[in-house]
Amino acid sequence: xxxxxxxxxxxxxxxxAVQIFLSKFLSGEIERLEPEYDxxxxxxxxxxxxxxxxxxxxxxxxxxxxxAGILERELYDKIIYCPKxxxxxxxMRYCCPxxxxxxxxxxxxxxxxxxxxxxxxxxxxxxxxxVCPRCGEELVKPDVDYRKAGVWCMCNDCRKSFDIPVPTHFxxxxxxxFMFEDADYKDVYAYRLTEEARKEASxxxxxxxxxxxxxxxxxxxxxxxxxxxxxxGAEHVFNIVAFKGETRREVSVIDIATTREDEVSEQPVIxxxxxxxxxxxxxxxxIAVPKMNEKGKKMAVSYNIxxxxxxxxxxxxxxxxxxxxxxxxxxx
Ligand SMILES: [Zn+2]
Ligand SMILES: [Zn+2]
Ligand SMILES: [Zn+2]
Numbered sequence: 620x621x622x623x624x625x626x627x628x629x630x631x632x633x634x635x636a637v638q639i640f641l642s643k644f645l646s647g648e649i650e651r652l653e654p655e656y657d658x659x660x661x662x663x664x665x666x667x668x669x670x671x672x673x674x675x676x677x678x679x680x681x682x683x684x685x686x687a688g689i690l691e692r693e694l695y696d697k698i699i700y701c702p703k704x705x706x707x708x709x710x711m712r713y714c715c716p717x718x719x720x721x722x723x724x725x726x727x728x729x730x731x732x733x734x735x736x737x738x739x740x741x742x743x744x745x746x747x748x749x750v751c752p753r754c755g756e757e758l759v760k761p762d763v764d765y766r767k768a769g770v771w772c773m774c775n776d777c778r779k780s781f782d783i784p785v786p787t788h789f790x791x792x793x794x795x796x797f798m799f800e801d802a803d804y805k806d807v808y809a810y811r812l813t814e815e816a817r818k819e820a821s822x823x824x825x826x827x828x829x830x831x832x833x834x835x836x837x838x839x840x841x842x843x844x845x846x847x848x849x850x851x852g853a854e855h856v857f858n859i860v861a862f863k864g865e866t867r868r869e870v871s872v873i874d875i876a877t878t879r880e881d882e883v884s885e886q887p888v889i890x891x892x893x894x895x896x897x898x899x900x901x902x903x904x905x906i907a908v909p910k911m912n913e914k915g916k917k918m919a920v921s922y923n924i925x926x927x928x929x930x931x932x933x934x935x936x937x938x939x940x941x942x943x944x945x946x947x948x949x950x951x
Contacts, residue, residue, distance in 0.1 A: 625819065627687040632820055632828075637684070639670050641820050644812040646931055652681075652810040654695060659792075661698050661707025662807045681810060689816040692808035699788060700803035706792035709802075713784035715774035722775040723784060728768040731758060737768050818877075825932045826875050826906065827858060833936055834861045837943060845872065849897025857894065871902040873939075876911075883907040885915035892922040904942070906935050 654662035845860025876887035929935035
């Protein structure tokens with residue numbers, strides 16, 4: 620269990636449920652996973668539940684991803700569950716502190732500022748006017764003649780009065796009445812993908828891993844990241860380097876450029892050109908997610924870089940496969 624966080628994440632990225640779930644964030648389908656409220660079961664995550672199999676627990680799954688630094692969470696709500704039956708169908712009751720009855724009546728207290736009399740609001744009402752029951756003066760202006768002076772409760776069962784009621788909970792399912800100290804009181808979170816995981820995941824398993832699988836299935840030898848020595852003697856790193864054939868090896872290099880903006884800047888094209896100018900591979904691919912800006916497109920053509928624009932992993936794989944199958948360089 621002494622794995623480094625990024626190792627733990629890399630391990631989780633291999634799980635298909637994690638991949639499907641995270642692709643919802645990476646594709647932009649969701650920005651934040653929010654719980655939905657169901658009166659019977661409380662908060663849950665239907666979107667995640669549709670991905671997980673029956674035996675998996677959504678909460679455990681989310682906790683694991685949170686602990687590994689894949690998801691960050693923020694408190695969304697607090698929820699009370701019945702300690703007996705576990706239902707979330709709970710009502711709140713304000714009870715008499717003396718006999719615990721919930722049959723109480725709440726009234727507002729009012730103060731006549733000039734004479735200092737404090738009493739129930741209803742005792743001040745004379746028709747549609749407010750009149751002080753002690754001195755008989757009519758009260759007109761709020762905060763000048765009179766003001767609210769808090770609340771006062773009266774128990775309809777034991778007839779005692781009090782100002783602060785005791786909150787209790789009532790389970791609408793099993794009819795248990797319970798106090799806060801017995802309640803199952805839990806945090807409910809909303810989740811977002813961490814920046815780190817977004818970077819690692821989009822490059823690692825969303826793009827790199829399936830591309831490696833594709834190239835290997837075509838009988839190529841693959842290195843990722845791949846390091847090639849250039850004519851200058853300098854070593855250059857590509858996301859993926861693939862070798863074809865035994866005697867005369869055909870070398871393909873693949874770089875992946877992702878952005879959180881609308882389009883990738885020309886910078887990765889320039890960076891790739893500097894490398895391939897020195898390394899002179901047979902084919903150079905740059906996968907831009909989701910797309911390349913106009914300047915970058917033009918540069919890719921003149922530098923003989925095969926540009927693949929892909930909004931998703933699926934598109935990238937498909938375009939790359941087509942390009943490999945046709946054996947010809949093509950843009951797009
Ligand atoms: Zn219950
Ligand atoms: Zn009472
Ligand atoms: Zn008065």
